[in-house]
Amino acid sequence: MQDQExxxxxxxxxxTYGKGVxxxxxxxxxxxxxxxxxxxxxxxxxGCGKTTLLRLIGGFDQPTVGExxxxxxxxxxxxxxxxxxxxxxxxxxxxxxLTVAQNVGFAxxxxxxxxxxxxxxxxxxVALVGLEGMEHxxxxxxxxxxxxxxxxxxxxxxxxxxxLLDEPLSALDAKLRQRMRSELKALQRETGITFVFVTHDQDxxxxxxxxxxxxxxxxxxxxxxxxxxxxxxxxxxVADFIGxxxxxxxxxxxxxxxxxxxGVVPAKGDLGAEVTLAIRPERLAILPAGLQQPGDxxxxxxxxxxxxxxxxxxxxxxxxxxxxVTLPRGGLRGAQDFAPGDSVCLRAxxxxxxxxxx
Amino acid sequence: xxxxxxxxxxxxGTILIFMALPIAITTLYSVLTPAQYGGVIWEPSSEAYxxxxxxxxIFDDTxxxxxxxxxxxxxxxxxxxxxxxxxxxxxxxxxxxIATRPAGQKSLWLMLVTVPYWVxxxxxxxxxxxxxxxxxxxxxxxxxxxxxxxxLPLAYNNFAIGLGLVSSxxxxxxxxxxxxxxxxxxxxxEAAYDLHANRRQAFFEVVLPILRPxxxxxxxxxxxxxxxxxxxxxxxxxxxxxxLGNLIGMQFQGSRNWPFGAALSxxxxxxxxxxxxxxxxxxxxEDA
Numbered sequence: 064m065q066d067q068e069x070x071x072x073x074x075x076x077x078x079t080y081g082k083g084v085x086x087x088x089x090x091x092x093x094x095x096x097x098x099x100x101x102x103x104x105x106x107x108x109x110g111c112g113k114t115t116l117l118r119l120i121g122g123f124d125q126p127t128v129g130e131x132x133x134x135x136x137x138x139x140x141x142x143x144x145x146x147x148x149x150x151x152x153x154x155x156x157x158x159x160x161l162t163v164a165q166n167v168g169f170a171x172x173x174x175x176x177x178x179x180x181x182x183x184x185x186x187x188x189v190a191l192v193g194l195e196g197m198e199h200x201x202x203x204x205x206x207x208x209x210x211x212x213x214x215x216x217x218x219x220x221x222x223x224x225x226x227l228l229d230e231p232l233s234a235l236d237a238k239l240r241q242r243m244r245s246e247l248k249a250l251q252r253e254t255g256i257t258f259v260f261v262t263h264d265q266d267x268x269x270x271x272x273x274x275x276x277x278x279x280x281x282x283x284x285x286x287x288x289x290x291x292x293x294x295x296x297x298x299x300x301v302a303d304f305i306g307x308x309x310x311x312x313x314x315x316x317x318x319x320x321x322x323x324x325x326g327v328v329p330a331k332g333d334l335g336a337e338v339t340l341a342i343r344p345e346r347l348a349i350l351p352a353g354l355q356q357p358g359d360x361x362x363x364x365x366x367x368x369x370x371x372x373x374x375x376x377x378x379x380x381x382x383x384x385x386x387x388v389t390l391p392r393g394g395l396r397g398a399q400d401f402a403p404g405d406s407v408c409l410r411a412x413x414x415x416x417x418x419x420x421x
Numbered sequence: 422x423x424x425x426x427x428x429x430x431x432x433x434g435t436i437l438i439f440m441a442l443p444i445a446i447t448t449l450y451s452v453l454t455p456a457q458y459g460g461v462i463w464e465p466s467s468e469a470y471x472x473x474x475x476x477x478x479i480f481d482d483t484x485x486x487x488x489x490x491x492x493x494x495x496x497x498x499x500x501x502x503x504x505x506x507x508x509x510x511x512x513x514x515x516x517x518x519i520a521t522r523p524a525g526q527k528s529l530w531l532m533l534v535t536v537p538y539w540v541x542x543x544x545x546x547x548x549x550x551x552x553x554x555x556x557x558x559x560x561x562x563x564x565x566x567x568x569x570x571x572x573l574p575l576a577y578n579n580f581a582i583g584l585g586l587v588s589s590x591x592x593x594x595x596x597x598x599x600x601x602x603x604x605x606x607x608x609x610x611e612a613a614y615d616l617h618a619n620r621r622q623a624f625f626e627v628v629l630p631i632l633r634p635x636x637x638x639x640x641x642x643x644x645x646x647x648x649x650x651x652x653x654x655x656x657x658x659x660x661x662x663x664x665l666g667n668l669i670g671m672q673f674q675g676s677r678n679w680p681f682g683a684a685l686s687x688x689x690x691x692x693x694x695x696x697x698x699x700x701x702x703x704x705x706x707e708d709a
Contacts, residue, residue, distance in 0.1 A: 123611055143614040156612035161628045170616035171625070221617060 070225055070257035071097040072122060076129035076354075078203055086132075089115040091281035092129065095154050097225075097259060099134075102251045104260045106162050106268040108304065109279035113261045116278075117227050120259065122146050144173075148226040149218040154234070155210045157202040157207045163213050164189065164198040190218040191250070208239045214248075219254065221267060226251075228260045264313055265305050269293060277301050299419055302341040309347075309386050311340040314407035320418065324382040328411075332420045339419045344389040346415035349377060351404040360386075361408025365401050377401060377408070444690070451683035453617045459677040467526030469684035490668070494688070499655075500579065505594075506587035509636070511587070512594035519595075520602035531599065534592050546585055546656045553581055553657070577659035585653030586643075593642035601635025638698060645693055653658040665689055 068217060073167055080089040090112045092296045092305050097103045099261050105113035118124040121132060131138050148321070168185045169302035176184075189198060192212035195289055202210060211231060218226055228247075232240045250273045269289040277284045277292060277300075285297040296302035299310055313322035315332035321330060332338055352362040364387065367378035372392075379386045388409060403405055449467050453461040471477070475486040519530040537545065551557055555572035563569045577579060609631070613623040629636070651666035658664070663671075665685065672682025 121615060123614075144617045144619055148615075150612070150615045152606055152607075152608055152612060156606065156608040158609060158612070158627060158631075160633075169613075169626075173613075173616060173618040173622050217616065389538075399443070 069096050070099045073133045074130045077127050100257045102273045104268040104272035104275045112276040112281040113278050115262050128264045147224040149213045149223040151218045151231045153229045159391050161198050167216045188220045192216045240347040302358045308341045341417045344387040344411045347388045348410045349388050354410040359408045359410045365405045447686050451687045455678045456582050469592040469680040497648050499635045501644050504647045506645045507587045508594040516595050516598035546652050581657035582654050586647050590643040594639035597635045597638040637682045
């Protein structure tokens with residue numbers, strides 16, 4: 064990376080809608096730095112503030128407090144057309160009266176670039192997203208995936224320093240979404256442009272991002288690489304939102320955490336503290352109750368067996384909350400299958416149990 | 422005959438009796454000879470169309486080119502055109518305003534647009550005359566505050582006619598434009614700004630082209646009745662400035678030259694149809 068400058072720095076950024084008692088704090092004093100050449104994802108459920116944040120960076124909305132700097136330049140009060148930022152809109156927002164080529168060349172035409180330059184850039188962008196031969200079609204003659212590519216090419220054509228993507232894959236079917244993921248990632252590497260990607264889909268976020276900011280309630284809950292977010296969730300919300308987790312209330316005692324029905328679980332913490340144990344369903348092994356050793360969780364009773372093709376999942380009762388275990392289908396080979404009513408225990412992989420503040 | 426064809430009978434019958442038949446009669450009368458006290462003599466004649474362009478000398482029957490009637494036609498087109506543009510400049514912001522109100526308020530604003538039209542057009546036109554005339558409230562107010570010495574000539578001229586046309590036909594511009602703006606996807610406007618368009622560019626490159634069907638519909642709905650309008654020139658123009666509608670009316674009333682009136686009507690219809698045809702052709706080509 065030749066450019067170590069920060070692409071976008073948000074300082075104490077807040078956005079409040081309405082006034083007085085009905086005021087809604089969509090963004091609550093966000094401090095965030097997006098690095099240059101990074102695929103950065105804002106991940107969270109709807110209403111978490113991720114789209115508001117994107118609109119503030121794009122200039123479509125103004126912050127109530129705080130500052131936004133894009134490549135070191137404060138962009139307060141700068142309208143969208145004057146920011147070195149372009150957006151891929153959720154609904155694509157392609158101009159229906161213009162052809163593919165005219166859509167892609169729109170920004171350069173608005174900037175008054177010479178015709179030859181526009182034609183060359185349009186040809187390059189159309190090729191980049193693989194739409195050769197479609198230049199003269201209108202948006203209503205394109206499929207969803209093709210529209211998506213036009214929207215991408217159109218936003219990339221003026222050569223933005225940052226590309227904002229607002230849930231761009233949500234309108235596509237599952238297969239196409241998979242393919243566009245890899246294409247987007249490849250495009251980001253090829254162009255070297257900083258991508259800021261908004262999504263509520265954790266798979267998308269994990270698969271594409273260099274770093275993820277998990278958002279909830281207008282705040283960043285955790286910021287980190289996909290592995291960090293998944294393996295070391297900072298709090299209950301992140302643990303539950305990303306990938307799902309068994310969240311078990313427990314109290315730290317001598318020799319481990321004590322939890323109802325589970326015995327003593329190997330975990331560290333301040334003596335007597337009320338904590339939440341977070342365990343990923345796929346990081347547990349399921350064994351007959353008879354094989355239980357110290358440190359295993361149980362005994363528990365199987366209440367449901369859910370077959371899902373590539374994996375097999377069990378619902379267990381006997382602890383203070385119902386627990387879930389997921390086994391890859393391969394993991395069952397040689398291992399014992401269980402049926403509702405069976406008495407079992409669970410063995411956690413080393414490091415699988417995370418202790419979170421309640 | 423199958424039943425579903427019968428379903429068309431009422432509308433076909435209406436069109437036949439109230440549109441096709443009168444048009445056929447009008448066209449037919451335009452090529453007949455006028456009778457002395459109105460009506461026609463069943464004798465073919467192209468005199469009506471010749472009269473449009475030429476003056477026949479009453480002594481030696483020679484034809485001299487005469488632009489009097491062409492001027493009236495031109496003035497009608499101009500008046501209607503100006504009124505259409507004015508309706509556009511007033512109607513577009515109004516329609517934009519209404520279409521961007523919260524959902525619950527739109528119908529109220531739309532109703533306010535149509536409220537004046539619950540009153541008969543004749544009454545409204547006369548009311549406008551009362552406002553504009555020399556002793557009307559505008560001239561009195563201007564005089565009272567000392568801005569003018571004598572009354573401004575507001576009534577009985579082209580200005581008054583134009584004002585009359587605009588006030589008569591403005592809703593026909595506002596309503597189709599409202600429908601077009603209502604359907605407009607405002608994220609396109611954000612996309613335009615995002616892609617470095619300034620406000621002017623966004624308006625001319627994105628908003629106007631997408632609203633074009635509404636603009637054309639509104640324009641036609643104002644222009645076509647405007648070009649043949651009768652009441653506004655008759656009352657607000659004081660009968661001094663003739664427009665095509667009044668000229669046609671005169672042929673059937675005072676002048677009793679039915680074929681000439683019919684010929685003028687036919688020409689008006691032809692001009693309108695040609696304009697429509699050109700617009701439709703252009704629209705079809707641009708959509709292709």
